[in-house]
Amino acid sequence: MDILTILQEEGVYISNTKLSYHLKEMKNTHVIYLVKEGKRNFYLFNKDSLEMIQAWINFILKG
Numbered sequence: 001m002d003i004l005t006i007l008q009e010e011g012v013y014i015s016n017t018k019l020s021y022h023l024k025e026m027k028n029t030h031v032i033y034l035v036k037e038g039k040r041n042f043y044l045f046n047k048d049s050l051e052m053i054q055a056w057i058n059f060i061l062k063g
Contacts, residue, residue, distance in 0.1 A: 003043070
């Protein structure tokens, strides 16, 4: 199942262009990384980046 289908099932409607842009930005900031297998691309979350984001959010919420 592709990302656009999953997002639409969750009620999030975004164009392919916007999705590509945001995936590129998240890849550039190391939040996700790209794994290519043949003709398919898989985007995987970077656990360290997610933990850093979670710590920042927790800090903000406590503030």
